[in-house]
Amino acid sequence: MSVLLEVTAPTTAIEPRRAWRSFLRHRMGLVGAAMLVLAVIVAVAAPLLAPYDPYESVRVTILDIYQAPSSAHLLGTDDGGKDVLSSLIFGARVSLIVGFAAAAIALVIGGLVGIVAGYRGGWIGSLLMRITDFFLVIPDLALQIVLVAIIGPSLWTIIVVIGALGWTTTARLVRSQTLTVRERKFVMRARSIGAGDAHILRRHILPAVLPLMLANMVLVISLAILSESTLAFLGLGDPTVISWGQMLNFAFDRGAVSAGAWWALLPPGFAIVWVVLGTTLLGTALEDALNPRLKRHHLEASGTDVARDRDVPPLPVPTAGDTAPILRVRELSVEFDGPRGPLRAIDRVSFDLRRGETLGIVGESGCGKTTTILGLLRLLPPGGRVTTGSVWFDGEDLLGLDGGALRSFRWTRLSLVFQGAMNALNPVRSVGDQIAEAVRLHAPRTTKTEAARRAGELLERVGIPRRRAREYPHTYSGGMRQRAMIALALACDPDVIVADEPTTALDVMVQAQILELLGGIARDMGMGIILVTHDLGVVAQVCDRIVVMYGGAVAEENDAATLFRAPQHPYTQQLLLSFPDLAHPDRPLRGIPGAPPRLDAMPPGCRFAPRCPHAFERCRVERPPDYATDGGRAACFLLDPTEEAGA
Amino acid sequence: MTDGALLRVEGLVKAFPGSRSPIDWLRRRPASPVRAVDGISFELRSGEVVALVGESGCGKTTTGNLLMGLIPPSAGRVVLDGEEVGRLSGRGLQRLRRRVQMVFQDPYESLNPRMTVSDIVAEPLRVHRVVAAPGPELRARVERALTQAGLTPVDAYLHRFPFELSGGQRQRVVIAAALALDPVLLVADEPVSMLDVSIRAEILNLLSALAREQGIGVVMITHDLSTVAAYADRIAVMYLGRIVEHGPTREVLANPGHPYAQALLSVVPVPDPSVRRRPVILGGETPDPSRIPSGCRFHPRCPVAFDRCPIEDPPLFEVGAGHQAACLLVEEPARPGPVG
Numbered sequence: 001m002s003v004l005l006e007v008t009a010p011t012t013a014i015e016p017r018r019a020w021r022s023f024l025r026h027r028m029g030l031v032g033a034a035m036l037v038l039a040v041i042v043a044v045a046a047p048l049l050a051p052y053d054p055y056e057s058v059r060v061t062i063l064d065i066y067q068a069p070s071s072a073h074l075l076g077t078d079d080g081g082k083d084v085l086s087s088l089i090f091g092a093r094v095s096l097i098v099g100f101a102a103a104a105i106a107l108v109i110g111g112l113v114g115i116v117a118g119y120r121g122g123w124i125g126s127l128l129m130r131i132t133d134f135f136l137v138i139p140d141l142a143l144q145i146v147l148v149a150i151i152g153p154s155l156w157t158i159i160v161v162i163g164a165l166g167w168t169t170t171a172r173l174v175r176s177q178t179l180t181v182r183e184r185k186f187v188m189r190a191r192s193i194g195a196g197d198a199h200i201l202r203r204h205i206l207p208a209v210l211p212l213m214l215a216n217m218v219l220v221i222s223l224a225i226l227s228e229s230t231l232a233f234l235g236l237g238d239p240t241v242i243s244w245g246q247m248l249n250f251a252f253d254r255g256a257v258s259a260g261a262w263w264a265l266l267p268p269g270f271a272i273v274w275v276v277l278g279t280t281l282l283g284t285a286l287e288d289a290l291n292p293r294l295k296r297h298h299l300e301a302s303g304t305d306v307a308r309d310r311d312v313p314p315l316p317v318p319t320a321g322d323t324a325p326i327l328r329v330r331e332l333s334v335e336f337d338g339p340r341g342p343l344r345a346i347d348r349v350s351f352d353l354r355r356g357e358t359l360g361i362v363g364e365s366g367c368g369k370t371t372t373i374l375g376l377l378r379l380l381p382p383g384g385r386v387t388t389g390s391v392w393f394d395g396e397d398l399l400g401l402d403g404g405a406l407r408s409f410r411w412t413r414l415s416l417v418f419q420g421a422m423n424a425l426n427p428v429r430s431v432g433d434q435i436a437e438a439v440r441l442h443a444p445r446t447t448k449t450e451a452a453r454r455a456g457e458l459l460e461r462v463g464i465p466r467r468r469a470r471e472y473p474h475t476y477s478g479g480m481r482q483r484a485m486i487a488l489a490l491a492c493d494p495d496v497i498v499a500d501e502p503t504t505a506l507d508v509m510v511q512a513q514i515l516e517l518l519g520g521i522a523r524d525m526g527m528g529i530i531l532v533t534h535d536l537g538v539v540a541q542v543c544d545r546i547v548v549m550y551g552g553a554v555a556e557e558n559d560a561a562t563l564f565r566a567p568q569h570p571y572t573q574q575l576l577l578s579f580p581d582l583a584h585p586d587r588p589l590r591g592i593p594g595a596p597p598r599l600d601a602m603p604p605g606c607r608f609a610p611r612c613p614h615a616f617e618r619c620r621v622e623r624p625p626d627y628a629t630d631g632g633r634a635a636c637f638l639l640d641p642t643e644e645a646g647a
Numbered sequence: 648m649t650d651g652a653l654l655r656v657e658g659l660v661k662a663f664p665g666s667r668s669p670i671d672w673l674r675r676r677p678a679s680p681v682r683a684v685d686g687i688s689f690e691l692r693s694g695e696v697v698a699l700v701g702e703s704g705c706g707k708t709t710t711g712n713l714l715m716g717l718i719p720p721s722a723g724r725v726v727l728d729g730e731e732v733g734r735l736s737g738r739g740l741q742r743l744r745r746r747v748q749m750v751f752q753d754p755y756e757s758l759n760p761r762m763t764v765s766d767i768v769a770e771p772l773r774v775h776r777v778v779a780a781p782g783p784e785l786r787a788r789v790e791r792a793l794t795q796a797g798l799t800p801v802d803a804y805l806h807r808f809p810f811e812l813s814g815g816q817r818q819r820v821v822i823a824a825a826l827a828l829d830p831v832l833l834v835a836d837e838p839v840s841m842l843d844v845s846i847r848a849e850i851l852n853l854l855s856a857l858a859r860e861q862g863i864g865v866v867m868i869t870h871d872l873s874t875v876a877a878y879a880d881r882i883a884v885m886y887l888g889r890i891v892e893h894g895p896t897r898e899v900l901a902n903p904g905h906p907y908a909q910a911l912l913s914v915v916p917v918p919d920p921s922v923r924r925r926p927v928i929l930g931g932e933t934p935d936p937s938r939i940p941s942g943c944r945f946h947p948r949c950p951v952a953f954d955r956c957p958i959e960d961p962p963l964f965e966v967g968a969g970h971q972a973a974c975l976l977v978e979e980p981a982r983p984g985p986v987g
Contacts, residue, residue, distance in 0.1 A: 184756060184759075189751055189757045189821070190774075192715055193770065194740075194771070195770070477932055508702070508915060509910070509914055511914070512926055536916075537916020540916060561921055564918060564920055579918045580873040580877060582873050582915050583919065585896070585900055589877055
């Protein structure tokens with residue numbers, strides 16, 4: 001399934017606006033923020049809101065103690081005869097001050113440790129991280145109790161103790177983020193410009209780390225408030241100030257339970273839960289929005305990857321025969337869910353593949369080559385589905401298969417080779433093992449030794465010495481991994497191999513080796529091969545037929561020789577002109593100005609019209625149908641015999 | 648050619664300390680150093696484009712880093728405008744950084760996603776305190792650099808984030824940032840290998856125009872001979888840390904002297920299926936630079952190696968005017984064809 005990961009590879013970068021939108025999606029985060037803001041308003045406006053001043057000493061009589069809620073005391077009175085509501089309101093101040101101040105301390109310590117450990121690395125980094133680990137494993141509460149008891153319970157002691165013990169998670173988070181950013185190419189580029197550490201830290205590391213620290217801070221605040229309440233409840237709070245924990249402590253110690261004075265117990269408990277819940281909700285939402293590693297895709301799986309229109313009758317089953325194509329793709333369309341309705345990524349693509357034939361699918365990136373392959377293999381990522389067409393494989397409609405039938409089909413009759421072979425090989429199993437497993441999957445009755453022998457043969461077939469079967473993928477070079485992938489694809493003895501950019505990112509010499517290998521396999525083993533690539537040189541070298549795709553549709557199709565000798569579609573012509581040709585090294589290269597159309601901004605007429613040097617009025621309003629060319633077809637009005645422009 | 652050389656590289660060597668496996672350690676074998684760059688020399692004049700071509704592991708990227716002064720050489724010299732790069736430190740190095748700029752391979756990764764185009768292009772100016780504070784002067788210089796890199800109208804790009812740009816536009820932003828400091832030398836490490844073929848031409852045209860029109864020297868590092876064929880004035884083919892062939896582009900393409908260069912040329916895909924060539928596909932891959940073969944370092948993979956090759960390390964022999972190749976067959980052309 002690594003193919004899906006490649007297609008939807010998330011960008012690790014999250015820029016401000018996107019993060020904000022992502023945050024807004026979290027309703028619970030907004031609720032949390034509202035809860036926290038309310039608590040802050042109450043704390044700030046305490047003198048205005050509280051009906052009494054809880055710090056004022058008043059004469060109390062026995063009758064004032066534990067008065068039930070009344071109009072004079074909305075939440076009743078406590079053990080000292082004071083108004084619970086007023087204490088609750090003023091208590092918010094202490095809880096929030098402790099929370100914010102302790103979190104600030106934790107953040108400064110944790111941030112510094114994390115950045116230094118991540119940026120400097122080396123022995124300093126290791127030392128700092130060992131210290132962090134040490135603090136992480138000692139039980140916070142026990143140490144807090146001991147420290148507060150030794151130093152004496154004052155508000156500042158409590159803040160410092162909580163802050164000084166609560167920085168470990170921040171440090172670890174900041175360190176890992178710093179490490180990641182430090183290795184990014186843009187930091188390397190800044191260094192090559194001549195930027196010093198101060199500049200890199202200020203302009204590149206901090207902006208990437210701060211949002212995470214912000215999210216983390218909110219969570220640290222909730223922990224600090226909880227710690228303060230716990231300490232105060234245990235009688236280690238500052239006796240001169242009123243906090244929620246303190247209120248609970250007094251109420252429990254002084255008979256509120258036996259007096260049945262629930263009003264002295266529930267409100268402070270509720271207030272603690274309110275603030276902690278609010279900060280936790282907010283912090284989780286912020287973390288989700290700002291931490292790139294937790295980012296999820298918000299595409300919903302549509303449940304089915306095939307949703308063909310029932311009104312369109314299925315195309316007739318092609319008659320099977322020796323000369324009949326092994327694979328016939330007819331009118332295949334793929335749609336993705338967009339923010340404003342479905343977007344058509346692939347539009348009525350058709351082509352055939354015969355046994356022993358190599359078919360090239362070429363085009364710029366974003367022209368739908370890979371999506372076509374994923375659509376016909378039923379490997380579309382969530383949110384994508386096939387909406388029209390059929391895929392006949394040896395007389396069977398692939399789009400009609402489901403579940404187990406589809407899986408076994410994919411494994412045994414059709415194999416895939418991707419770009420970036422490292423991702424597709426399991427790093428913790430030897431290469432030979434993985435191939436042997438595939439062999440046994442195809443033929444379950446094969447014995448283990450037989451499968452291992454076959455794996456060795458396959459490796460030799462792709463030019464890897466048999467003895468290296470026992471080695472793990474990481475000991476292989478890039479070219480050898482790609483060979484191993486091909487061996488893996490051959491293990492099931494498939495009828496068709498689909499290779500998606502199999503040589504991109506490989507050196508030219510290794511590329512030549514791999515192409516020769518693929519060509520040899522098609523020739524000797526009579527397999528059909530589909531080669532997806534943006535490299536015209538590669539298709540020229542090994543392909544028999546070529547399909548040129550543009551904007552999700554087939555622009556031109558022909559046998560390789562004709563297509564290169566006499567390209568009919570202006571896109572093919574332009575693509576050829578932009579390709580360097582060592583046979584004519586003096587010919588200046590011409591790029592194609594502009595870029596392929598985006599899915600949500602498809603031109604109404606011919607998709608290539610905006611970049612086409614020959615486009616005329618009709619091209620901008622009408623989609624060109626396929627016109628027959630010498631040996632193939634091309635979708636261009638210039639080929640319409642009734643058009644004068646075509647003459 | 649020595650006169651007026653902008654960049655002179657003389658006998659440059661970079662050896663990295665090799666790693667020792669536990670077995671090496673048990674056998675008390677010392678770590679063998681990895682000679683990534685093993686004695687290369689070349690020159691570059693202002694306005695000239697030189698391509699360093701070779702497969703991965705040939706030392707071309709290390710050479711680029713040495714030219715940039717990002718790592719110190721183990722031996723040899725890099726002289727820019729009469730000043731030795733490896734000797735510089737502090738202010739001198741800072742001044743060098745202003746005059747030599749790098750264009751990186753991956754335009755998707757080499758731009759900070761949180762910075763706007765104008766911040767990115769202004770960054771080098773601010774790092775070097777050329778223009779200390781934001782203001783009309785900084786803006787003018789940023790706009791000039793964007794214009795030079797072909798990102799016009801500049802207003803359409805100034806406030807965009809990298810993710811809003813296409814690959815080609817991003818690579819232009821990278822180039823604009825490099826141009827902001829008015830460099831005399833650009834080191835472009837695989838500047839187009841991550842881009843679509845249809846976009847490569849624009850970027851290569853831009854780099855060669857900068858060389859031609861503004862007299863900037865360009866060192867292009869690439870594994871793909873075909874992309875530089877139409878743009879480089881000279882080509883230096885590297886193999887295992889050495890330059891094995893060096894000469895004017897046309898000469899090297901038409902008449903390659905070294906079997907490795909011949910093989911490399913023969914496998915470059917030609918977009919014409921009617922051309923039936925006989926590609927010389929070398930077996931295996933570039934060997935580990937910690938175990939450089941004896942004699943000619945190419946002899947284990949060479950299709951025409953003969954008895955002298957495993958013993959003698961060939962120097963660069965003249966093939967034609969300004970065209971050299973490090974192959975004993977150049978010295979001894981009468982040798983019959985392949986031996987082993």
